[in-house]
Amino acid sequence: MDRTDIKTAESLDLTDVAAPFEILTSLPFSLCRTQCVSYKDEILMFGGHLKRDCYSYHTIKNQYKIICSYPKNVELHAHCVVKLMNNNPNEINILSFGGSEFSKRHTLKMKYVSVWNDNKEIGIKSEKKNRVNEWIPFTDNKDIPYLIGRNQDDHRGARAVIGGNNNNLLFITYYPEDIDVFDLNTCQFIKHDKLPIENWIRCHCFIIKTENNLSIIKTKKKKHELMFFSQSNGLSIEYDEENNIFQFHKVRVCTSIKSFVFYGYVYINDVILFFGGHDNAEVGATREIHKYSTTQNKWTKSEHILPIALSDYVALLSEDNVYIHILGENDGKKDTGTYMKTRLTEWIQEETEIERQWITEEEEKIKIEEIKIELEKIKDVNIEKWKKKKEIEMIIEYWAHSLFINVGWIQDFNIIILNYIL
Structure with missing residues (x-):
């Protein structure tokens, strides 16, 4: 990678930062509240707050390419994007939804084929045949366009994950304190419940413990375990798919993060890493980094901090789980986007003396x-x-x-x- 395109934390004159963050090539636009997906050597960026353009960042070439734009009639206000299950190694399926009774609702899907494909002829044929790399309406079993969400549902800042025995269930948490289960195969909501929390939620942390992390509860009647964090609210959530029942268990949130939302987060090896956050009050954006062990129920505040304060973060793992990519808007600079990465191994080590x-x-x-x-x-x-x-x-x-x-x-x-x- 060209060294001129990368700045280390030290080059930013941040002598108090020991963690090896790399500041990557500037984003093509401000990615406030963007949604991202990792795919092979790419980080896919799907719009942002009132920004419709979608880009692919090639992690080896250190370059950007535009994929497409959302339709002109779509307004993005903290929308939600998830990667759907797909057995084809040469493409992925993406679902995007959002909106509320105050802003136009959308539910779209995309079949993505790499824009970096060197075989242009094959790429053009595939694009014409399958309508790849463009947003098209999400449809039900009768091929009729379908909008996820009831009229009163506010999906601005919603978080969603895919789960279920057949990876056909979309779990959605959203304002003010709601959780839904949507069956992607039947296009029906099969469960609605209220989270037992004290504050309303937006842009929070919501993860599902996956089989790869050996965290599915192994019983004859398989249950699925999710975790939720927002400000002072923490929950361990069990979903019994056979009986369609939620069980909620409160989880303590550490004192140094309990006022924050809008943090970036990743989940790997039974650990959730929280990067930064914003408290919408006196502190504003923070550079602090926290770790929560889901197996030990233990919080740790890292002795390292982020190179710069960002708000409206998104953090995600590269597909090979080597790097954590962090994207966001510079705190107080609305037209500037920042993109950095750090090695995962730096954040799953034993605690230091300061951390203990x-x-x-x-x-x-x-x-x-x-x-x-x-x-x-x-x-x-x-x-x-x-x-x-x-x-x-x-x-x-x-x-x-x-x-x-x-x-x-x-x-x-x-x-x-x-x-x-x-």
């Missing part, structure tokens, strides 16, 4: 949160019954052992102790 210290601090914060919850439960009970020397000593001991935690926590300890002794 963060884990210890986080455990202390968990204890504090648990005490606060207990205090809320007894606030209507005669507090005199709870004035025990041993309990107060326990609070003070937590305080003494946690002095290395951010000074802002001192006020929390004061509140806890005052609730006991006043």
Whole structure:
């Protein structure tokens, strides 16, 4: 690859960044809220916020080529794109949907054949015969155009994954707190439910544990396991396909990411990596990186940070699982898009000393949160019954052992102790 097209983190004068991020050739347009799919040596980019153009980035040639554009009557507002199952190694099928009662709804499909195919004659024949590399209406079994979503459904910022015993089920999570199961074979919604969460959702994290990661629950009645994260809400979701039932289990979200949304994320080897995020408040976009182990139920905050702060991220793995590609809009620069990559192996290593210290601090914060919850439960009970020397000593001991935690926590300890002794 031509070195003139790549800038390392060091060349950006970011001396506090040790992770080997590479800043790649500038994007052809700002990819705010783009949707991407990996395919062989390509990263396919399907539009963005009010941007209809679709591109292919060749990871070896370090070049872009336009694929096509969405139809002119389609307005993209945080749409959703998923890769459908296909046994043909020379093409992939793509599904795109989005919209709401406030913006025009669309459901389109594309059969993609590489635009980098050197055999142009074969490519032209295939394109004319099969209508490849263009968006066409998604149709039902009667070949009638079909729109995914009810009139009241708001799919702006929705997230979707493919699953099911036959990979025919589309799981969709969307605003404000909804989850649907759509059968792609019959073009019917077969399940609707409400997520047991506290905040509305958009541009969140939603993954399915795949058989490749050995995370499907192995029972005679196969169940499928999904995970959901948005701000302070975390859920492990079990779907019983035979009985068409959801079961929800709450998962704790670490303190340093619980205010954020709009992060990029990837799932590999039972680990979810979270890159950046935006809290729509004072902090804005963050450069922090977090890791969540789905098997150990453990959070880790990386000692490394992103080279630059981005908002409206998308992150995805290369098809060979070697690189993580991260695309987004520069925070505060609406006309600038940034594209970077990093090796996956950098993020699945053992914790460093700094990261282990963060884990210890986080455990202390968990204890504090648990005490606060207990205090809320007894606030209507005669507090005199709870004035025990041993309990107060326990609070003070937590305080003494946690002095290395951010000074802002001192006020929390004061509140806890005052609730006991006043």
